[in-house]
Amino acid sequence: MGFRLAENEKDRYLSELLQSYHVFAPVAKAGKGAFSDTDVVGYGEIESFGDIVLDRKSHFSPKEVFYPVRETLFQFLKDEVLETTIDEKPLVVLVRPCDLNGVRRLDTIFLKNGQEVDTYYERRRKKVKFLMVECTEGFDTCFCVSMGSNVATDYDGALRFEEGSLLLDIKDPALATEILRDRPEADFQVEYIRENKVKVDAPPLEAVTKDLFDHDLWTEYTSRCIACGRCNTSCITCSCFTMQDVQVNDEKNLGERRRVWASCHIDGYSDMAGGHNFRKKHGEKMRFKTMHKVNDYHRRFGEHMCVGCGRCDDVCPEYISFSKCINKLNQIAKEVAQ
Ligand code: SF4
Ligand code: SF4
Known part of the structure; x- marks a missing residue:
């Protein structure tokens, strides 16, 4: 279902989401760049759509949100083993189509690669919903079109930032918060990049x-x-x-x-x-x-x-x-x- 929110309504939608979810998106991390006094764009929790950085590609991918760089699986204390618990509050993660396709690759490796699933990955991954950000321009080094990853339709919700408004396509009703109820539907079809500057041919x-x-x-x-x-x-x-x-x-x-x-x-x-x-x-x-x-x-x-x-x-x-x-x-x- 498509919706249009005015500029001054966007953050109300986000604050309603935040009541039930942690929301992660690409943000500038001050002082974390490779050189002194430089930023790096990585994933972090947001409280306003104004926190999001979309004019630069994130150096780190969204996987760090649900597949941590370092994760304690269990603690041992003499004869006792204590399995760690995780935050029960679910997550909403803003991703581009290529990354959503990348998440499916991770799912395949951790959940569909043999008879056993990786339970530590699964317990976090089950808590994640994806809001896909429309991406029609890409960046200089992208080659998603060549890899067939420019299009992703299995999102929970999708959004387009327009001048003065936010367009939403909500597939998962859990992401349709109060502000969207009883609102007339808007016509919104997600568009995708169709050509990158970089073209790649992998050998058959x-x-x-x-x-x-x-x-x-x-x-x-x-x-x-x-x-x-x-x-x-x-x-x-x-x-x-x-x-x-x-x-x-x-x-x-x-x-x-x-x-x-x-x-x-x-x-x-x-x-x-x-x-x-x-x-x-x-x-x-x-x-x-x-x-x-x-x-x-x-x-x-x-x-x-x-x-x-x-x-x-x-x-x-x-x-x-x-x-x-x-x-x-x-x-x-x-x-x-x-
Ligand atoms: S190819 Fe990878 S490992 Fe080698 S120098 Fe570049 S970033 Fe480092
Ligand atoms: S271009 Fe391919 S190999 Fe390089 S970081 Fe992206 S998914 Fe990984």
Whole structure:
């Protein structure tokens, strides 16, 4: 159902939402930028629509809201194990279409990848509703259209900020607050970006052969990538984590188990029992990530894992472009096939 709210009604809708939900959106985090006295755009709780930053892409994706960077799973106290609880109040998260598609990729990994679901992810994820922000322009590094992620229709609500008003398309009645009741419906169809400046062609699955894995392409990244992991932490679809047992006394019987985001680019990620490591070079790690994003996941689940948000290109301190890497891989696949 479509609704139109006047400028002076927008924050009343938000304050009604806040009675039942925490509301998260991209906001400027003062002083948190890479350089001194600079901001970074990441997800935070809002109290007014004026808090939201939409003219810059968020460096961090919305996954940090319901898949925390560091999460205590349980605490152990002598012979007792105490499972942690979470805030029961549900969340509304404002996302762009690419990120909503990215959330579906995370859902697949955590909830539909085998017989067991990840209960720690599930308990948080069940509390989240998504208000999708219409996105028709994108940013310089976006390539969502190439990845088929520019359109998302499985939102709980969608919104368009217009000069002097807010248009809403509400699918989940729980997001239709008091101010929307008995209000005449407005005609609002969400529009989507249809062309990005960056265009990417991933190689077709049948063209991804051993030749591509062995190709010299990856040596470039051995010399350029510094294995900082920023591309992974900013990615909406990266889901890897590591476990940490943290003890707080000398007897090792008091402490907690945490899971913490991990990165396939960072040294130590590929360490195995016996001291083995089969991906030591940074180029090999880049190959692993690339193939995971546009090949392995695709073979298993029928679509690219990468949604083309372009954040990895935005944050890489070595100016490594993932979109260019995919295009190079495709070009090599064509040459190998000739
Ligand atoms: S790999 Fe890069 S472009 Fe693709 S979803 Fe992750 S951050 Fe976005
Ligand atoms: S952000 Fe760039 S330098 Fe850092 S790990 Fe990723 S590709 Fe390598």
